[in-house]
Amino acid sequence: xxxxxxxxxxxxxxxxxxxxxxxxxxxxxxxxxxxxxxxxxxxxxxxxxxxxxxxxxxxxxxxxxxxxxxxxxxxxxxxxxxxxxxxxxxxxxxxxxxxxxxxxxxxxxxxxxxxxxxxxxxxxxxxxxxxxxxxxxxxxxxxxxxxxxxxxxxxxxxxxxxxxxxxxxxxxxxxxxxxxxxxxxxxxxxxxxxxxxxxxxxxxxxxxxxxxxxxxxxxxxxxxxxxxxxxxxxxxxxxxxxxxxxxxxxxxxxxxxxxxxxxxxxxxxxxxxxxxxxxxxxxxxxxxxxxxxx
Numbered sequence: 001x002x003x004x005x006x007x008x009x010x011x012x013x014x015x016x017x018x019x020x021x022x023x024x025x026x027x028x029x030x031x032x033x034x035x036x037x038x039x040x041x042x043x044x045x046x047x048x049x050x051x052x053x054x055x056x057x058x059x060x061x062x063x064x065x066x067x068x069x070x071x072x073x074x075x076x077x078x079x080x081x082x083x084x085x086x087x088x089x090x091x092x093x094x095x096x097x098x099x100x101x102x103x104x105x106x107x108x109x110x111x112x113x114x115x116x117x118x119x120x121x122x123x124x125x126x127x128x129x130x131x132x133x134x135x136x137x138x139x140x141x142x143x144x145x146x147x148x149x150x151x152x153x154x155x156x157x158x159x160x161x162x163x164x165x166x167x168x169x170x171x172x173x174x175x176x177x178x179x180x181x182x183x184x185x186x187x188x189x190x191x192x193x194x195x196x197x198x199x200x201x202x203x204x205x206x207x208x209x210x211x212x213x214x215x216x217x218x219x220x221x222x223x224x225x226x227x228x229x230x231x232x233x234x235x236x237x238x239x240x241x242x243x244x245x246x247x248x249x250x251x252x253x254x255x256x257x258x259x260x261x262x263x264x265x266x267x268x269x270x271x272x273x274x275x276x277x278x279x280x281x282x283x284x285x286x287x288x289x290x291x292x293x294x
Contacts, residue, residue: 009130016255017128018085020175023252025088048280048287049123050075052153060118065107065142066125067093073100078118083110107138115147122154124285127257130170132267135257139271146292151277156259158286169260172253259286 053076056062060078067073067082070093074080082102084090090102105111107125120142129135142152159169261279264286268274278289 009134013128013130013255016172016253017130020252020254021086022088024175025086025092046071048282049121049153049155052119052151052289053078053080053121056119061116062119062121063110063112063117063145065110065120065122067102068124070096070100072121072123073097081117083107108134108141110141110145112145114144117146118150120146120150120152122152124155124157126154127157127259128255129257130255136267136270139267139274143271143274143292148292148294150292151289152274152292153287153289155285155287156264157256158281158284159258159260169258169263171256171258173256175252175254261286264288 049072053062053072056076056078058077062076062078062080063083064072064080065083067084068089070082070089072080073082073093074097080100082090082093082100083105084093084102085104085106087104090104093100093102103111107122108129122142126135126138129138142154146152265276268276268290273292273294274290275293276288277291278287280287
């Protein structure tokens with residue numbers, strides 16, 4: 001269990017988020033991106049992001065906050081500016097396309113003047129912020145750098161159908177390659193759960209991570225495990241897979257905060273000038289589009 005009283009929030013995020021991405025970015029730089037099918041990697045969720053980007057006129061300025069592997073940087077006729085905390089990912093994006101503009105920065109401290117962007121996307125970023133205060137600050141920053149009338153699309157991990165069974169909203173997930181968006185191999189179609197076995201046997205609930213919440217943790221995050229998990233109990237899964245608990249503890253882990261819809265609503269209300277335009281739920285992710293009103 002992680003004791004947040006002894007671990008500073010920034011140190012915690014560095015260990016369980018930033019250091020993990022820094023390492024993975026080096027490993028994944030060797031992956032042939034041409035073998036990745038963006039349309040299928042997250043299905044409808046990713047396609048909705050692409051439609052959003054393609055809705056902007058050519059002269060628009062869009063910020064991709066936390067662009068990761070750069071999958072969306074060339075998905076629009078508009079001008080897309082990439083913002084990413086991991087410098088190696090910025091370098092890789094430039095290598096793949098000289099016309100791409102990127103900068104290294106954190107979502108809670110964006111180095112731009114106010115009212116600059118016509119639109120923003122922030123995909124799979126905000127659920128890595130470890131406290132409610134930092135999540136609110138991030139939304140305020142996103143609103144600050146966007147012009148009035150501009151739109152933000154963000155996605156975060158969502159509470160699924162099994163939170164009552166497994167509890168709460170904060171979790172550490174081992175960084176097994178099977179639950180990365182693997183571009184190097186195809187799923188064995190004859191196996192109903194080829195990758196979920198390895199995911200589920202390593203999910204490690206870690207107790208109450210953050211002092212701001214008293215909720216228990218949940219292990220239901222990834223969309224690919226939801227249908228498979230439905231008719232199986234956690235004890236049965238643990239028994240059948242033969243968990244090696246020592247290995248589980250030692251394996252590198254990544255932090256996620258799992259959002260409820262009410263929590264998102266409360267955060268947006270506290271920010272004050274971001275109005276919900278569209279809300280969708282795609283198997284494990286909330287997809288929101290909000291408009292800046294003032």
